[in-house]
Amino acid sequence: MTTPSPPRLAVRGLEVAFGGLTALDGVDFDVHPGETVALIGPNGAGKTTVFNAVCGLVKPRKGTVRIDGRPAPAKTTRLLAAGVARTLQGLGLFDRLTVLDNVRVPLVALRDPDADAKARSTIEDLGLTGLAHRPAGALPYPDRKRTALARALATGPALLLLDEPAGGLGPGDIEDLAEVLDGLRCAILLVEHHVDFVMATADRIVVLDFGRVIAAGTPDEVRNDPAVEAAYLGVEAAV
Numbered sequence: 001m002t003t004p005s006p007p008r009l010a011v012r013g014l015e016v017a018f019g020g021l022t023a024l025d026g027v028d029f030d031v032h033p034g035e036t037v038a039l040i041g042p043n044g045a046g047k048t049t050v051f052n053a054v055c056g057l058v059k060p061r062k063g064t065v066r067i068d069g070r071p072a073p074a075k076t077t078r079l080l081a082a083g084v085a086r087t088l089q090g091l092g093l094f095d096r097l098t099v100l101d102n103v104r105v106p107l108v109a110l111r112d113p114d115a116d117a118k119a120r121s122t123i124e125d126l127g128l129t130g131l132a133h134r135p136a137g138a139l140p141y142p143d144r145k146r147t148a149l150a151r152a153l154a155t156g157p158a159l160l161l162l163d164e165p166a167g168g169l170g171p172g173d174i175e176d177l178a179e180v181l182d183g184l185r186c187a188i189l190l191v192e193h194h195v196d197f198v199m200a201t202a203d204r205i206v207v208l209d210f211g212r213v214i215a216a217g218t219p220d221e222v223r224n225d226p227a228v229e230a231a232y233l234g235v236e237a238a239v
C-alpha cells in the first residue's frame with residue numbers, strides 16, 4: 001500500500017494573539033498539490049495573519065504550519081528553497097532596480113546558476129519583456145504588481161502564496177491575472193477581497209470570521225452557506 005503524499009500546505013490549530021487580542025483561534029485547512037485555495041472574510045477576520053503565520057512573519061501561540069509534511073521554515077530563503085514563494089500586499093519591489101533585476105533577486109538568493117535565463121523567461125511569460133530594463137519604481141501599478149508576481153514565479157514554486165493579487169487592479173488586469181493563475185500547476189493560497197475573482201479562480205474557499213473558520217468548500221458550497229452570507233457576503237453586498 002502506498003502512503004498518500006501530505007498536503008502541500010497543512011495548517012492545524014493555528015492560534016495567533018496580539019497582546020490581548022486573539023486574531024486566530026484554531027484555524028485548520030489544507031492546500032493540496034495543484035489546488036487553488038482562497039482565504040476570504042470580512043476586514044479584520046484574520047486573513048493576513050494566517051498568511052503571515054504561514055510565511056513565518058508572525059509566530060503562532062499554538063498550532064502548526066507544515067509544508068510537504070515538514071515544519072514550515074521562517075526565513076525567506078529557506079521558504080524559497082522549500083519551494084514556497086509569496087507576493088505581499090505592499091509588493092516589496094526594489095524601486096531602483098529594473099524589472100529584470102527584481103525578478104532575478106530570489107534566483108540569486110538561491111544561487112541558481114540559470115538565474116538570468118529563468119528571470120527572462122518568467123518575464124516573457126508574464127508579458128513584461130518590453131519593460132525588462134525599466135526601473136520598477138517608474139512603472140504603473142498593474143505592471144509593478146505583475147513584476148511582483150513574476151518575481152514569485154521565477155523560482156518555479158510548488159506553493160505560491162498571494163496576498164490580495166487582484167487588489168488595486170482594473171477588470172482587464174484582473175482577467176489577465178486569472179488567466180495567468182489558471183495556467184499555473186503549483187498549489188496556490190490566496191488572500192483576497194475581490195469576491196468575483198475568488199469565485200472564478202479558487203477550487204476551494206476557506207471563510208474566516210473573527211479568527212475562526214466558519215465555512216470551507218467549493219465556491220458554490222460557500223456561496224450558498226447562510227453563515228457566510230451573514231458574515232461576509234452581506235458585508236460585501238453592503239459596501
Ligand SMILES: Nc1ncnc2c1ncn2[C@@H]1O[C@H](COP(=O)(O)OP(=O)(O)OP(=O)(O)O)[C@@H](O)[C@H]1O
Nearest residue numbers: 018021022023041042043044045046047048049050
Ligand atoms: N501586528 C498587529 N498588532 C496588533 N493587532 C493586529 C496586528 N495585525 C493584525 N492585528 C489584528 O488582528 C486581527 C486580524 O487582522 P488581519 O489583518 O489578519 O485581518 P484581515 O482579515 O487580513 O483584514 P483585512 O481584510 O482588513 O486586511 C484584526 O483585529 C487586526 O486589527
